[in-house]
Amino acid sequence: MPSAVVSSQGAFVALRFGRLAAMGVVAALILIAGVWASWSSAQYVMLTKGRESGTIKVAGCGDDTCAGPYTPISAGSQARERVVIEHSAAVRDGETYTVVVKPGGSEVVRSGPAGVLYSWVPLGGALLLASVVVAGGLGRTRVAWAMAGAGGALITAAFAVV
Structure with a gap:
C-alpha cells in the first residue's frame, strides 16, 4: 500500500507543477502580446x-x-x-x-506625454488580464494586485492626459 500513496502524491505534484507551468506560460504570453502591441506605436513616440x-x-x-x-x-x-x-x-x-x-x-x-501613455494602453490592458491569470491560476494574489494596480494606473493616466 505505501507505493500507492507515494504514486498518488507524485501524481498530485506533477499535476500541480503542470498547472503552474501552463498558467505561467499563459500569463507570460499575455504580457508579451501587450508589450508587442504597445511597442508598435511606442517606438516612434519614445525614440524620436x-x-x-x-x-x-x-x-x-x-x-x-x-x-x-x-x-x-x-x-x-x-x-x-x-x-x-x-x-x-x-x-x-x-x-x-x-x-x-x-x-x-x-x-x-x-507625441509628448499623451502619446507615450496612449501608446502603452495595450500593455495596461494586458497587465489587468494577466493579473487574473496570476491570481487564479498561480495563486499569487499580491503579485496579481500589483499587476492590476499598475495596469489600472497606466490606463487611468492615459485617460486623464488624453
Whole structure:
C-alpha cells in the first residue's frame, strides 16, 4: 500500500507543477502580446531622435482614421498636405496635435506625454488580464494586485492626459 500513496502524491505534484507551468506560460504570453502591441506605436513616440516631428490639424475623420495637413517642427522635416492619424478617443476633428511621422509614409502618431501613455494602453490592458491569470491560476494574489494596480494606473493616466 505505501507505493500507492507515494504514486498518488507524485501524481498530485506533477499535476500541480503542470498547472503552474501552463498558467505561467499563459500569463507570460499575455504580457508579451501587450508589450508587442504597445511597442508598435511606442517606438516612434519614445525614440524620436532622427524622426520627423510636427503638428497635425485634424480636418476630417472617417471610421478608422483622421487626416489633415502636417506642419513641421523638427529640422529636415517637410510639410505635407495630408497625413493620417488613427481615429480614437484621443483625436478630435478640428484640433491640433503634436505628432511624429512614421518612416516611409504619411501616417503619424501622437507625441509628448499623451502619446507615450496612449501608446502603452495595450500593455495596461494586458497587465489587468494577466493579473487574473496570476491570481487564479498561480495563486499569487499580491503579485496579481500589483499587476492590476499598475495596469489600472497606466490606463487611468492615459485617460486623464488624453
